[in-house]
Amino acid sequence: MGESGVLHTDSAALTRVSSDFGGMIRRRPDAVLVPGAAADIAEVIRSGRPVTARGRGHSTHGQSLVDGGVVIDMAGLGTVHRVEPGYAVIDGGASWRTVLEATLPHGLTPPVITDFLDLSVGGTLSLGGIGGTSHRHGAQSDNVLELEVVTGAGEIVTCSPGTDLFRAVLGGLGQCGIITRATIKLVAAPPTVLHRKIRYPDTAALNAAQRDLVLSGQCDHVEGLIVQDGGWSHVLEAVSFGAEEFAVPGGGEIIRSETVSYFDFLNRLGTEDEFLATLSRRVQPRPWCTVFLPHTAIDAAVDASLARPLAEVGTAGGFLVYPIQRSVFNTPLLRVPEDPMPFQFSVFRYADDDGDSAAMLAANRAVYGLALAAGGTLYPFASVPLDHAGWQAHWGPHWEFLRAARSSYDPAGILNRGQGIFP
Ligand SMILES: Cc1cc2nc3c(=O)[nH]c(=O)nc-3n(C[C@H](O)[C@H](O)[C@H](O)COP(=O)(O)OP(=O)(O)OC[C@H]3O[C@@H](n4cnc5c(N)ncnc54)[C@H](O)[C@@H]3O)c2cc1C
Known part of the structure; x- marks a missing residue:
């Protein structure tokens, strides 16, 4: 393992990532990667093993769990790199609490914050991320300026609005890539x-x-x-x-x-x-x-x-x-x-x-x-298991785009298989 990532295979580490907040589904991986850099994730993906990102495991029906394969414990990438007027650059594994701790001293805040702060940035962006200000500012995923993503082909790609990868990853339930870094909008925070x-x-x-x-x-x-x-x-x-x-x-x-x-x-x-x-x-x-x-x-x-x-x-x-x-x-x-x-x-x-x-x-x-x-x-963090046809219906007119993006960015279909979106 390059950079500073650590691959754990001990029983305690595997047990810790075998269940989620819902507590109904159990899936046991072969290993847990705590990455020190995006390159660590790329290396594991290139090994061809099934891989699933875990933010903080707060979904309720096994969305971040995998049987066999490797769970990426995104808490390993939890740094806020920059806070500037109007934007911040943050790791995909940072929690929204960590983001606020870095931005509030500058009088700045993300426009939408989830009701619970200990969710991960990558976890909510891969769903959408909504809160009490969403009537005014949309979802957290509507307030992203740039992403760094490790694709299912093991490439580290920076993407912006208007590109297929950007569109496939936001709200895309981790099917095309793992968000390792995000540049998000900031607005003035009220005291x-x-x-x-x-x-x-x-x-x-x-x-x-x-x-x-x-x-x-x-x-x-x-x-x-x-x-x-x-x-x-x-x-x-x-x-x-x-x-x-x-x-x-x-x-x-x-x-x-x-x-x-x-x-x-x-x-x-x-x-x-x-x-x-x-x-x-x-x-x-x-x-x-x-x-x-x-x-x-x-x-x-x-x-x-x-x-x-x-x-x-x-x-x-x-x-x-x-x-x-x-x-x-x-x-x-x-x-x-x-x-x-x-x-x-x-x-x-x-x-x-x-x-x-x-x-x-x-x-x-x-x-x-x-x-x-x-x-x-x-809103698919829910405990409503869908079969393949159910997922197709869920995405409706966007299904064909997601299917094509999956075959392009994750040709071997190794990312986040647990949700059963693709057969
Ligand atoms: C107490 C509580 C309060 C909540 N409040 C809100 C709320 O106010 N608003 C709201 O929108 N949601 C809310 N949620 C739901 C929450 O958004 C989901 O649980 C979501 O999954 C984020 O949690 P997580 O960061 O632990 O991600 P996980 O549950 O670990 O992962 C969720 C999905 O995202 C994928 N994923 C994780 N990290 C990445 C990454 N870096 N790149 C790509 N894919 C990734 C996983 O593989 C999985 O499919 C709440 C949940 C709980 C338990």
Whole structure:
């Protein structure tokens, strides 16, 4: 192994990368590479063994796991190289927390930050990466200026918007290359934010309030939570960056209002341990599900899930629902409905045992089926296993592009086989 990469084959190292946040799928590789440079990844790929990148293993249905072959533990490439006015150059294995720690001292931030900071840059860019500012700035993948990628042919390539490789990698689930470095946009970070939680009586009122806030442009971050509180409680999380006052739409009841630092707001879920400690039990499996739905279908879809037995989400379970604006989403492989204001809808399921998780997977399939029937799409970190035909349908008009890109950039088909996208 050249550069400073280390190839581990000991049992403890293999076990550590044999499962993921979902805790349902187990796949054991032959080796784990902790790379010190992109060249280490290229060398392993050129050996011809099946290879899968692992960001932080936060997908929920085996997306970063491989049986046999080599897992690339991208945490080995976690440096922020440059922070300049307007952009930063960062390693694909850096977490968004590390990125913020480097950019905030310069008064700068990526425009879109995921709700949880300990996800990797490459992991979310290979999906899209969305958050409460996505109604204004699109996905994280819409805010990338340049990528360094190791292709499935073992070549290290720098690519920019407008090239096939750039298009194939963003939202491309690691099928054509491994993101080793990204140049991402930065915008001014507010020192403080006004963070409000506002309760609404039901789904329709919550979603109407979210639509109002997005259309009026009053709030920078808009998300809706539906949480257990002796029944289902509908809570709007509305945040104004720079702590500007804003009108509460639709007669909601303010249950919390505070001005906090921008970082404290972004870090509201804390680290993984802190986040899991807030749940009643550290229950696993966690068959989570996220879909995008047209605005006309969102209220009924949410209410259909709320009407299901509590056992389908578990006593720690809940929902996240918020609007985005289609006009600012421009990553072709991130599938978002053709609707002016689609909503993302996440169901956080926590199973008490493996028996429950089977019912939860069935419930996820029902949510996805409902989304498909309404013109919706899947956010594929979810626990919704698809077969080859299902993947073709998922990418629809973009399938032929992805298939051609796969044969061009990964001719032997060794990258990320675990998802079963290509036979
Ligand atoms: C608590 C929690 C909160 C979350 N919040 C959000 C949120 O707010 N917004 C959101 O969009 N998502 C969210 N997610 C989902 C998250 O985006 C996915 O889990 C995603 O997979 C990123 O996690 P990861 O970095 O651990 O990547 P992994 O799960 O390790 O990998 C995900 C996929 O990307 C591939 N991959 C990883 N690194 C690279 C790379 N460098 N190059 C190419 N392919 C790569 C993997 O092979 C795999 O297919 C959340 C997940 C959890 C568990």
